[in-house]
Amino acid sequence: MNSLLLSTEEWEAVRLTLVVAARAVGCGLPLAVLTAWVLARYRFPGRPIVDALVHLPLVLPPVVTGWLLLIIFGIRGPVGSLLYDWFGLRLVFTTAGASLACAVMTFPVMVRAVRLSLEAADPGLEQAAQTLGAGRFDRLANVTLPLASPGILVGAIVAYATSLGEFGAVITFAANIAGQTQTLPLAIFTALQVPGGEAKAGELSLVSVVLALIGLFLSEWANKRLNAVLGR
């Protein structure tokens, strides 16, 4: 495919970016919802530590996060070696690795959005569900999460849009391999390294802007729809 100004190679970067971001949100969101629920509802020893760990990627330089991921998930890392030995799964320098880096980077954003909407949800409705015979996970699945769905959706869309632009952690952990880990920002960076690559970088940047705008509009529209369903 060589249309709309972009070369096949460039389209590949766009496709890869969308896939990496989708996987990052797909894997990160359930865990983020669970973490947000635990942080919003339960007081336990070590809660501040969990809270700090969740927010760490937000405040660390992305390169540092990428390097920490290398240490932990590298072939000789404590987690990476186990994954490799047990499942033959290698994360460094792979598409899956790029997704992991994006998931870790966007995790704080997702947890925050979900947690805020969980805390804003009326606990009285959960009490009502409880007196009607709903146990803990029944309430979570049928009352709490549906009520928090606008926040969950916004968190997911923002995380997806952020993943599209994730650079530092991805290049550090997954490297810059065309067709495997070279997402849009990495492709733009590469184009700028080549003399006369400004035109190509410009085209790719335009795609980035369009994708980001679509994400924002989608988020706004979905939020309105869900709130209308919830009668707010």
Next chain:
Amino acid sequence: MSLDVRLRRLFPAIEIDVAFETPSPGVTVLFGPSGAGKSTIIAAAAGLLRPDECRVVVDGKVLSDTASGAWLAPERRRVGLVFQDARLFPHMSVATNLQFGLRRAPEGRVKFDEVVALPGIEALLDRRPHTLSGGERQRLAIGRALLAQPHLLLMDEPLSSLDAARKAEIMPYLIRLKTALSLPVLYVTHAVDEVARLADSIVLIEAGRLIASGSAADISARADLPLARRDDTGALLPCRIASHDIDRELTLLEGGGATFWVPLLHSPQGSQCRIRIPAREVILAGKAPDAISLHNIVPGTVRQIIADPIRRSVLVEVALPDGALLSRVTQDAIARLALSPGKPVLALIKSTSIEVLGG
């Protein structure tokens, strides 16, 4: 069968220490000023709150007992709770809301079709909660709680958020439920009209303590309780319709061991009703007057005389053969009639002053 509640809980500002036993089935009204601990009792009975000491037994079934360590989680108690705000789930239709408890309860007596058949519910099934009026929401909340097949129904000021018109619309519904259900119901309110219409028993609470508990007729006719010091106080009497006098357009009621004439009622002879006789409408006399428009001259005995200095009056509790009346008169009247406990007295009551409830 009975509902047995006792609990003790220390709050920073107040210690709640209450114990009462009340007949089941029947509506027991928890009455008292706000902050007295009524809602704490409701929350403890539902299991939403865990007091320091607590024992809740419904018809022999132990829901919680700190002495033996027994504690049933709220979702396993089968205790229906109707909140002041209806708390319908906003993301579900009316029908799904109604079925929420039903689907999580074992098969029981309350059927979905019966609840839907109640007036004004069927047309709402496909609506969303936020499109409903306050009265509609509260009716659905009651229906939803009943469909969860509860052993005990708790109602925490279910009508207090409604205006008078909505309240009037939902009250007949509650009275119907009261007769149709054979359930113990704990009902929190501080509205006297709800007590008059719904209460079988009354539990009076003030500052975390039990003041008195007993049948609605007994408690409402006690001159020494805070209930009697209200301006609108009056005794409740369960009655039976003895006969109708169509020509005179009067109905004769029997209750408390006395008879009362009231303006003609539509209910059939022999049916039950309750009457409320406002204390300030009851005149006391030493001997019966003649040539008077009044229909009811009820003989009784003075049981106690309690001063109400704020209103510069006294409350006289007049014992009937099987019940009691309250009369609010002045101190001067007591002196002129030389009334004292144990003295016989006549209570003069206009037929039009008697409020006939649920008859």
